[in-house]
Amino acid sequence: MSKRRLMFLGPPGAGKGTQAQRLADDLGIPQISTGDMLREARRKGSELGRKAGEFMDAGELVPDSVVIGIVKERLEEADAQNGFILDGFPRTVAQAEALAAMGVELEGVVNIRVSQAEVLRRLGGRLTCPGCGASYHEEFSPPNVAGICDKCGGELVRRPDDQPDAIRQRLESYQAKTAPLIAFYDRLGSLIDVDGEGAPSLVETRIREAVD
């Protein structure tokens, strides 16, 4: 099971982060989430974080050159040498081409399919921990103690881009710029379609069966 190079694709709120984390823990390889990396850069107050934040809060994609640079650096780290799960990258055809130019050949692109109604339900109830990045849902996967992170005890918040206007813009960006990757990876023979509706454990089982 070593040296697995997978990517999770899907609209905002499809469950990419939830499922990528579960599978990465299981396989003992890192989950590399560009969304988490950009939010971390913001928390640290770096120049990159400040620039990216404006795009993120508006629900727009951060420019390719910025994201490609941080992924390239991350993939050079020691823990990524035996495999990884990319979560939320690539998100444009230019990013996919840049990944290929880095010499990375993905063995599987897990495309999590969910309806728009489900996306709205999931993002509308999401709570995240600014401290450790853990994600919960008020109704579907609540923390043990309301408002408190099970993993680190931090106070849970709503992401600024989970407001209705930003969600609308994220869905538009997804359709215009990210959805074309489905055909892109299908042509390469690496697309794995997975039904993302149902309980997280059910989706997890489907993904396990699809990538094993």
Ligand code: AP5
């Ligand atoms: P990012 O953080 O990647 O956001 P996203 O793609 O919009 O995805 P989400 O994190 O919202 O959803 P998810 O699919 O991970 O679902 P989750 O598991 O959390 O990116 C944020 C921003 O950063 C972008 O808008 C952009 O500005 C920038 N960015 C990032 N990458 C970039 C890139 N490559 N290029 C350019 N810009 C980039 O689940 C959602 C909720 O549903 C949670 O509450 C969860 O508990 C719940 N849930 C999950 N599964 C289920 C289930 N099966 N049933 C019920 N509830 C569920």
